[in-house]
Amino acid sequence: MISVSEIAGRLKGEVIGAGDKEIRGVNSLDLAGPDELTFADKNYLSRLDQTRAACVIVPKEFAGPSSKTLIKVENPKEAFLAALYLFYRPEKPGPGIHPSAVIGENVKLGQGVAVGPCAVIEEGAEIGDRTVIEAGAVVGKRVRIGSDTVIHANVSLYHDVRIGSRVILHSGTVIGSDGFGFVEKDGIQIKIPQTGIVIVEDDVEIGSNVSVDRATFGATVIGKGTKIDNIIQIAHNCRIGQNVIIAGQSGMAGGVVIEDNVIIAAQVGIKDHVRVGKRAIIAAKSAVKDDVPPGATVIGIPAKDARVTAKEWATLARLAKKRAVGKPA
Numbered sequence: 354m355i356s357v358s359e360i361a362g363r364l365k366g367e368v369i370g371a372g373d374k375e376i377r378g379v380n381s382l383d384l385a386g387p388d389e390l391t392f393a394d395k396n397y398l399s400r401l402d403q404t405r406a407a408c409v410i411v412p413k414e415f416a417g418p419s420s421k422t423l424i425k426v427e428n429p430k431e432a433f434l435a436a437l438y439l440f441y442r443p444e445k446p447g448p449g450i451h452p453s454a455v456i457g458e459n460v461k462l463g464q465g466v467a468v469g470p471c472a473v474i475e476e477g478a479e480i481g482d483r484t485v486i487e488a489g490a491v492v493g494k495r496v497r498i499g500s501d502t503v504i505h506a507n508v509s510l511y512h513d514v515r516i517g518s519r520v521i522l523h524s525g526t527v528i529g530s531d532g533f534g535f536v537e538k539d540g541i542q543i544k545i546p547q548t549g550i551v552i553v554e555d556d557v558e559i560g561s562n563v564s565v566d567r568a569t570f571g572a573t574v575i576g577k578g579t580k581i582d583n584i585i586q587i588a589h590n591c592r593i594g595q596n597v598i599i600a601g602q603s604g605m606a607g608g609v610v611i612e613d614n615v616i617i618a619a620q621v622g623i624k625d626h627v628r629v630g631k632r633a634i635i636a637a638k639s640a641v642k643d644d645v646p647p648g649a650t651v652i653g654i655p656a657k658d659a660r661v662t663a664k665e666w667a668t669l670a671r672l673a674k675k676r677a678v679g680k681p682a
Contacts, residue, residue: 354375354377355375355376355439355440356373356374356376357370357371357372357373357374357376357390357407357408357422357424358372358373360376360390360408360424360436360439360492360528361424363435363436364410364424364426364432364435364436365426366410366424366425366426366432367424367425367426368422368423368424368487369419369422369423369424370408370421370422370423370507370680371422372422374391374407374408374422375388376388376407376408377389377439377490378390378440379391379433379437380406381402382397382400382406382409383520385404385405385406385407385460386405386406386407387405387406387407387680388407389406389407390406390407390410390422390433390435390436391404391406391408391409391410391433392409392410392411392429392432392433392436393409393410393411393429394429394430395412395495395657396414397584398411398412398415398417399401399603401419401421402419402420402421403412405416406421407422407460407574408421408422408423409421409422409423409424410423410424410426410429410433410612411423411424411425411426411429412425412426412427412428412429412438413425413427414507415439419580422449430634440487444585445467445485445503446467446469446485446487447467447492448464448465448466448467448483449467449579450462450467450468451468451469451470451471451472451488451656452548453470453471454468454469454470454471454472454473454474454486455471455472455473455474455475456468456474456493457473457475457476457477457649458476458477459476459477460474460475460477460478460479460480460581460638461478461479461480462480463480463481463482463483463484463500464482464483464679465482465483466472466480466482466483466484466485466486466487466488467484467562468486469485469486469487469488469489469490469506470488470489471488471489472486472487472488472489472490472491472492473490473491473492474486474490474492474547475492475493475494475496475512476494476581477494477495477497478492478493478494478495478496478497478498479497479498480492480498481499481501481502481518482497482500483500483501484498484499484500484501484502484503484504485503485504487503487504487505487506487508488506488507489506489507490504490505490506490507490508490509490510491508491509491510492504492510493509493510493511493512493513493514494512494513495512495513496512496513496514496515496516497508497514497515497516498510498515498516498520499516499518499519499520499555500519500536501518501519502516502517502518502519502521502522502534503520503521503522504516504522505521505522505523505524505526505561506524507522507524507525508522508523508525508526508527508528509526509527509529509530510527510528510529511528511529511530511551511567512529513529513550514528514529514550514551514552514553514554514567515550515551515553516528516553517553517554517555517556517557517577518555519555520553520555520556520557520558520559520673521557521558521559522553522559523559523560523561523563523583524561524562525561525562526533526559526560526561526562526563526564526565527563527565528551528553528559528565529550529565529566529567530564530565530566530567531547531566531567532545532547532549532567532568532569532573532588532589532590532607533588533589533607534547534567534569534607534642540596545569546569547566547567547568547569547589548568548569548570549567549568549569549570549571549572549573549589549590550568550571550572550573551565551566551567551568551572551573551574551575552572552573552574552575553565553575553577553633554574554576554577554578554579554595555577555578556577556578557576557577557578557579557580557581558580558581559574559575559581559584559585560581560582560583560584560585560601561584562583562584563581563583563584563585563586563587564585564586564587565587565590566587566589566607567589568589568590569589569590569607570590571589571590572590573589573590573591573592573633574591574592574593575587575593576593576594576595576596576597576613577590577595577596577601578595578596579593579594579595579596579597579598580597580598580599581599582599582600582601582603582619583601583602584601584602585599585601585602585603585604586603586604586605587604587605588604588605588606588607588608588609588625589607589608590607590608591605591607591608591609591610591611592609592610592611593611594610594611594612594613594614594615594631595613595614596613596614597611597613597614597615597616597617598615598616598617598622599617599619600617600619600621600637601619601620602620603617603618603619603620603621603622603623604621604622604623604664605622605623605627605661606623606624606625606626607625607626608625608626609623609625609626609629609669610623610627610628610629611626611629612628612629612630612631612633612647613631613632614632615629615630615631615632615633615634615635616634616635617629617635618634618635618636618637618638618639619638620637620638621635621636621637621639621640621641622637622639622640622641623635623641624640624641624642627641627642627643627644627645628645629641629644629645630645630646630647630648630649631645631647632646632647632648632651633645633646633647633651634649634650634651635650635651635652635656636650636652636653636656636659638654638672639651639652639653639654639656640653640655640656641655641656642655642656643655643656677679
């Protein structure tokens with residue numbers, strides 16, 4: 354339990370109301386109980402007195418009356434994220450190697466490494482301090498993993514993959530499988546050897562059941578701070594920049610370049626060798642066949658500038674309406 358005043362001090366906020374209230378945890382505006390903390394940004398202030406929460410984080414400029422104890426801050430969403438870390442402690446096993454784990458020759462384990470049941474660490478792998486390898490995970494030959502990384506259960510890291518520090522890889526993900534490369538000869542598909550590697554830089558999080566293919570030559574790269582949702586396909590020789598967001602069920606073909614701070618919404622498909630410029634946004638269900646300029650927002654099949662697509666959709670809607678009432682198009 355932490356008092357409202359103590360929480361406000363950590364968040365650099367101002368208490369309005371009972372600072373001595375004890376808070377047990379955090380929750381959403383709708384679900385918070387009488388001993389929990391929540392937040393309301395400007396879009397939810399009208400519902401402030403409907404919540405059962407003991408205390409609500411609100412914008413600093415909020416001046417309306419409220420029966421709730423409040424913590425006023427510059428950015429309620431950011432402050433609520435910080436408050437979460439006051440209560441949330443992620444599960445982490447203690448250091449040590451489970452008796453059923455298989456450790457190959459010439460493996461280097463850092464200080465405080467945890468290796469779970471039936472995990473396999475193959476010859477020549479290097480694992481940094483305090484990294485966790487959970488049950489059933491496979492770390493291939495000569496794989497290098499940094500410090501404070503978590504490899505969840507049943508992740509597969511193929512040979513020579515490089516994983517940075519503070520990375521999180523969720524269950525079922527495969528890093529370093531062969532790229533999808535074939536050449537037809539006499540009606541038969543001949544496999545192109547995939548001789549490259551995958552590099553996952555620091556502070557990346559990759560969701561469950563993601564496939565990141567190794568490069569044909571060189572490296573497939575996932576840049577620092579990038580966050581990848583569940584069920585994503587990243588093909589050979591893709592280069593994903595820093596702090597990119599990729600939402601679920603999206604896929605990109607070989608050689609795609611995604612520059613820094615791009616947002617890719619769910620179920621997006623990107624053609625091979627397309628380049629997406631910095632801070633671009635690709636809307637959900639879009640099919641990208643051409644390069645996307647920096648800062649652009651694109652949508653549709655095929656993906657085009659969102660303003661152009663909006664005008665086209667509006668025109669089609671008007672035509673459909675006219676046809677429905679029997680007027681000439």
